[in-house]
Amino acid sequence: MDRFAFHRRALHPIALTALLAVAACGGGDDGGGGHTPERIDSAGLLALTEAGQPTVRLLDLDKAVVTHSLKVANAPSDIVASPGGRYALAVQRLQDQAQVIDGGLWQEDHGDHLHDYRAEPRLLPGALSGPRPTHYEVKDGTAALFMDGVAYSQQPAAVQVLTEASLARVMPDSSFTLPAAVHGTAEPRGSGFVLVSARTDDAPGTLPNAVDLYQRGAGGWTMAQRFDVPCPDLHGSYSNASYSAFGCSDGVLVIQQNGSAFTASKIANPPALPAGVRIGTIAGHPKEVRFIGLAAPGHVFEIDPARSAITPITWAEGRTRRAHAFDRTGRHFVLLDDTGVTHWLDAQAQWRVAKTLPVVAQMPTAAPFPTLLSSRERDTLFVTDVAAKQIAVIDSQNIAVTQRIGLDFSPNGQAWLGIAAP
Numbered sequence: 001m002d003r004f005a006f007h008r009r010a011l012h013p014i015a016l017t018a019l020l021a022v023a024a025c026g027g028g029d030d031g032g033g034g035h036t037p038e039r040i041d042s043a044g045l046l047a048l049t050e051a052g053q054p055t056v057r058l059l060d061l062d063k064a065v066v067t068h069s070l071k072v073a074n075a076p077s078d079i080v081a082s083p084g085g086r087y088a089l090a091v092q093r094l095q096d097q098a099q100v101i102d103g104g105l106w107q108e109d110h111g112d113h114l115h116d117y118r119a120e121p122r123l124l125p126g127a128l129s130g131p132r133p134t135h136y137e138v139k140d141g142t143a144a145l146f147m148d149g150v151a152y153s154q155q156p157a158a159v160q161v162l163t164e165a166s167l168a169r170v171m172p173d174s175s176f177t178l179p180a181a182v183h184g185t186a187e188p189r190g191s192g193f194v195l196v197s198a199r200t201d202d203a204p205g206t207l208p209n210a211v212d213l214y215q216r217g218a219g220g221w222t223m224a225q226r227f228d229v230p231c232p233d234l235h236g237s238y239s240n241a242s243y244s245a246f247g248c249s250d251g252v253l254v255i256q257q258n259g260s261a262f263t264a265s266k267i268a269n270p271p272a273l274p275a276g277v278r279i280g281t282i283a284g285h286p287k288e289v290r291f292i293g294l295a296a297p298g299h300v301f302e303i304d305p306a307r308s309a310i311t312p313i314t315w316a317e318g319r320t321r322r323a324h325a326f327d328r329t330g331r332h333f334v335l336l337d338d339t340g341v342t343h344w345l346d347a348q349a350q351w352r353v354a355k356t357l358p359v360v361a362q363m364p365t366a367a368p369f370p371t372l373l374s375s376r377e378r379d380t381l382f383v384t385d386v387a388a389k390q391i392a393v394i395d396s397q398n399i400a401v402t403q404r405i406g407l408d409f410s411p412n413g414q415a416w417l418g419i420a421a422p
Contacts, residue, residue, distance in 0.1 A: 249278045
């Protein structure tokens with residue numbers, strides 16, 4: 001990343017202070033022949049949206065107050081964080097764009113030390129543009145934003161590959177166009193590979209039914225391989241260190257990476273999955289090799305790619321899932337049910353429910369429902385309590401609500417911004 005690019009455009013005094021800090025860091029000495037690391041102790045920010053409103057509010061978690069209300073062009077359909085946590089993308093799907101917000105907290109690697117910076121948050125000029133930006137996936141410092149395209153106007157789907165450096169310029173690091181419009185997903189696998197859902201000419205329905213491997217070369221991105229294991233009605237994906245998983249109507253497609261070699265296999269749906277119900281959402285954690293598969297209304301499964309097994313998880317009989325998230329460490333997978341209770345599944349005890357914790361007193365009867373989000377810096381989990389107009393803060397080590405931050409609006413989507421813990 002060009003670390004001075006932000007400061008060339010910004011004239012705010014706080015940003016100027018950060019620029020001077022960069023210069024000082026370049027010539028300073030701690031008396032021992034090296035630089036003095038600058039560390040900022042901050043819980044970070046929550047970028048919050050409100051249903052139907054073209055505003056992104058920044059909640060300072062250190063002060064427990066909203067410090068900035070930034071007007072965007074349209075009401076965001078989603079709000080997501082950049083791979084490094086400095087930027088928020090306010091996705092506006094129907095308007096074919098995503099605007100970028102700089103949260104003003106970031107870290108740079110200066111070789112012999114890491115240096116933290118703080119500047120005034122702001123909405124960056126311009127926008128990422130493309131037809132119907134929808135699914136967003138992150139792995140190892142790279143994000144892929146899948147553009148569904150628009151079939152009736154013959155706008156094909158596309159993939160934009162994003163990094164912290166490219167988002168500072170409000171541009172994709174690279175991009176490529178697919179043959180036709182399709183509601184799909186893309187999983188980045190390092191700097192040179194992306195797994196992309198595809199739709200063959202004979203596919204029934206409207207969803208993808210295959211996965212392609214795209215490889216980046218000197219001339220850009222090209223399709224290197226179409227995996228011969230089909231994935232009918234593909235929906236939902238996630239990647240960890242070695243595997244990517246894709247939800248299919250007949251099971252889960254697993255693609256294993258070993259360097260530049262990729263192999264595909266299918267894990268069939270278990271008998272416990274009722275007819276007509278499929279795993280359409282896949283969750284995971286960077287430190288966990290297993291995935292969690294979710295099927296409506298409240299079916300939960302362990303997906304173990306190493307054993308090629310899908311196993312039902314018992315969590316709350318008869319309950320409907322409203323939100324889910326892993327905690328920061330990957331120890332617990334947390335489910336919020338339709339009564340406002342969170343269920344904490346312990347990864348070290350075969351996903352047994354370790355504790356239940358009521359959080360939301362009044363669950364909405366229709367969307368938008370509360371969301372769950374984990375901090376990347378501290379052991380806290382955030383719940384957007386829509387009806388109560390507040391953020392519930394949960395200590396994910398002790399599994400207890402420690403704070404309720406009142407708001408003057410009903411929070412909808414949320415993204416955590418800040419400097420992640422090592």
